[in-house]
Amino acid sequence: MLVTSVDRPDAQPQTDLHGEHPHGRLDAGHPSGGPAGAAQQGDWPAGYPAGYPVVESDRLTRFVTRMHARTPRWVVPLAAVGCVAAGIGYTLLSDPTRSAPDALPTCLLKLTTGLDCPGCGGTRALWYVLHADLPAAARHHFLFVFALPFLAYLFVAWAGRQAFGWRLPELRIGPKLVGGFLAAWLAFSVVRNLPWAPFTALYV
Incomplete structure (x- = not known):
């Protein structure tokens, strides 16, 4: 373990067994063993407390940083919209309301135990929402239908801010x-599996 003593003006920089600093070469010209640029300017770079060495980023970090700086800001929201559109398209094409209980992809918990998992009925609820049948959607997963408008607003607010700089009211x-x-x-997941009326109406 290395112990840093930046509060002591007479503290010496730590070195490993080979006499080298664990975070890179220290410049002897700086009174605290800092980089040469800091020694010439007489100060540390912004964001670095005095007494700590400036660590250069590796090639991968520099590459990711350059790619992030050159990528248009609308690319990530567009990719997210594509993922949402793919999920909606899959739901419309597969018609989960007509698929067999053991059709892929299936819920392993329900297939092995017969119990509804916390997400059971969500895909069917989305299918009914897309067909403007809110009662049937709520019947299959009430909490999903309740949370869907909030999730949609959060997504639109995030995508609009990232792509166009919108400033929608924050939730x-x-x-x-x-x-x-x-x-x-959690309570909904337990109640929907109770074998008594009226809870049996929530079982899907």
Whole structure:
């Protein structure tokens, strides 16, 4: 373990067993053993506390940084829209309301235990939403239908900000709200598997 002593002005830079600094070569011209540029300017680069060496990024990091800087800002939102469109297209073409229970892809939990998992019915609910049948969609997965408008708004706000610089009103989603939704989802997952009326109406 290396212990850094940046609070002591007389502290010497740490070295490994071969006499080299673990983060790279230290410049002897700087009083704190910093890079040569910092020694000439008499100050550390912005963002680096005094006494810490400046670590150069590796080739992969520099390549990713260059690609990120040269990529148009609309590329990532467009790719996300493509993924959403692919999911919707698959749902429309496969018609999950007519597929067999063991058709691929299937839910392993329901196939092996007969119980609905927390996501069971979500694809069928999406199919009914796309066909404007909200009662049937809520029957298959009520929480999915409830959360869908919020998810759609968050996606549009994010994609618009990334691609066009839109500044739509932000939804304030804190840890308590997320925890409450997850608790409701867990309760829904348990209730829909109870073998008594009226809970049996939630089983899909």
